[in-house]
Every structure is written in C-alpha cells, then in structure tokens.
C-alpha cells in the first residue's frame with residue numbers, strides 16, 4: 103500500500119463511498135456496451151447514425167434546433183465563444199472570475215482565439231443582473247456557468263436568469279451557458295432543460311459529470327451556429343474518425359441517470375445537513391441547489407486527515423479521498439452525489455457523523 107497518500111488509500115479501501123457514481127474503471131465502458139451488437143456501425147468524421155441520432159435526441163431534450171457532439175467541453179466552449187465574437191467582430195466576452203475557461207483551460211481562449219475576457223462579479227458570489235448592466239465596455243457574449251462550481255455549486259434565482267437573458271437580447275449580447283451540470287440543477291429550478299436553455303443562445307452540456315459517462319460534450323444552438331461549430335471542431339482536431347465509444351456510453355448513462363437527478367439533489371441536501379450538524383464544519387452552499395456542494399472544515403488539513411482515516415477504518419464508509427488546504431487552519435473538499443449514496447446503509451452514515459462530531463470537537 104502506498105504511503106504517499108494515506109487518505110486516498112484509506113478511502114479506496116472502504117466498502118461504501120458517499121459521493122460519485124463509482125470507480126472510473128473500464129467496467130463503466132463495458133456496461134455501456136454489454137448489449138450493443140458487434141455489427142453496430144461506427145460514426146465516421148461526425149457522420150453516421152450513431153452520432154446523428156444522439157445529436158438529434160439531445161437537441162430535442164434541450165429544446166434547440168440542432169446539436170454537435172464534441173470530445174470535450176473545453177473544446178466546445180472555446181469554439182462557441184469564438185463564433186459569437188466573430189459574428190459581432192468583437193473579441194470580448196464576459197464571465198465569472200472562477201469559471202472553467204478562466205482557471206482550468208491554460209488560457210486557451212486567449213492563446214488560441216485572442217479573445218479578451220472581462221471578469222464579472224466578485225469571485226465569491228454569482229453574477230447578478232447589476233454586474234451585466236454596469237459593464238462599462240461592449241462585449242460579444244456573456245457566459246454563465248450554472249451552477250458556479252468553484253464556489254460550491256451556487257445558482258442565481260431563476261428570475262435573475264430571466265432578466266439577464268432579456269437584457270442581453272435587448273443589447274445584442276449573445277448568452278452562452280456552461281451547462282456542464284445543467285441536468286443536476288433542474289430539480290432545484292423546477293424547470294425542464296428546454297425551459298432553461300430557451301434563455302440562452304448556445305448551451306454546452308457534459309456527459310461525464312452527474313451523468314457519469316466516460317467523456318464527451320454536446321453543444322446546441324441554431325443551424326447556422328452549429329454548422330460553424332463543426333468547422334471549428336475540425337480545425338481543433340476534435341473531429342475524430344470514431345467518437346462512438348463516447349457517444350454510446352453517454353447515451354447509455356444519460357438514459358439511466360437523467361431520471362435520478364431529483365434523487366441526487368434530495369440526497370445532497372440530506373448529506374449537507376449531516377455535515378452542518380458538526381461544529382467547525384460548514385457546507386457551501388448551506389443548503390445545496392444541485393447534487394453538489396463543498397465541505398469546509400475549520401480544522402487544519404494535517405489534523406483532519408488522521409481523523410478521517412480512523413473513521414473510514416472503523417465504518418468502511420469513505421467521505422472523500424482528498425483535502426484541499428484553504429489556509430493553515432482550514433481545509434475543504436467537493437462532494438457530488440451520484441449512485442453511490444443510496445448504497446450506504448443509513449445506520450453506517452449516522453455512525454460516521456457521530457464519530458466526526460466527536461473527533462472534530464476534540465480538536
């Protein structure tokens with residue numbers, strides 16, 4: 103057993119994990135293909151039944167004219183913003199300071215497309231209408247990430263979304279949705295995917311977050327926009343000769359997990375409440391608005407690690423495999439609820455939090 107990362111090792115040894123959809127192993131792909139006929143034909147460079155049917159299915163689900171499947175959301179989103187900037191002849195987009203494009207993509211938007219981002223809102227809160235109205239410069243596009251992952255998966259009110267959308271339409275600003283976790287927020291908003299997407303000009307969704315597939319993304323919009331995005335997909339090298347391993351698995355897990363989003367949301371609220379009963383522990387948001395939240399401990403990472411390891415050994419329930427140091431006296435981690443939560447026996451979960459309350463309060 104590696105001593106490099108004792109928390110992760112202890113987590114891996116547990117019989118139950120409260121978060122996620124299970125291990126990211128080859129079985130995930132094997133399950134998706136178990137019933138697929140060997141004669142089933144591959145797609146070829148973006149054409150063929152398997153890709154076209156899935157694109158149509160998701161375009162309909164999202165209530166948009168048409169769709170294109172991408173190997174990654176990173177590629178899909180940079181392309182969407184490039185198209186909107188070219189259309190307006192202005193290489194400026196606005197988005198949240200902690201959105202995926204700004205902090206996780208090695209400046210792809212700036213380096214590859216020479217697009218200048220305008221950072222909106224304080225990094226600790228979501229974008230509000232006022233932030234958009236107060237913009238002192240012209241932009242081609244505004245990107246909203248729903249939920250805002252890096253601050254725990256927080257959402258603006260639905261009315262705020264509606265007012266931002268109508269303001270952008272009035273001002274000729276394109277509105278793009280980073281919907282990596284769109285399916286996961288629908289139970290909170292009590293809206294269909296199509297209702298939310300109607301507020302946006304273009305939307306990207308992911309098939310490996312709550313859906314739990316291997317990888318892959320879909321970008322939707324009107325015909326003209328999607329035709330242009332296919333050209334850019336080729337330029338980016340995203341037009342793989344065969345994308346079917348990603349498509350078949352995306353489709354398989356989409357059908358299985360879309361009906362479970364409400365359950366994941368309810369379970370996230372239940373689990374967050376358990377955490378919030380412990381002193382020195384708080385979830386962000388306090389009450390989750392999707393299947394995800396962040397857990398913040400007012401305990402040093404070095405002090406919490408052995409506590410968690412002890413709890414994992416005693417209960418065989420794993421809470422997290424990592425801790426992120428926030429400062430020398432606090433740390434945090436992200437939780438996304440999936441299929442694993444329902445498998446944890448309730449009495450074991452109660453025991454985990456009894457131990458956590460006891461051990462953390464002694465610190």
Ligand SMILES: Cc1ncc(COP(=O)(O)O)c(C=O)c1O
Pocket residue numbers: 173174175176177202247251280282283308318319
């Ligand atoms: C909010 C958000 N947007 C975009 C992406 C990019 O997705 P991909 O990994 O498919 O490039 C991610 C991935 O974690 C994400 O969390």
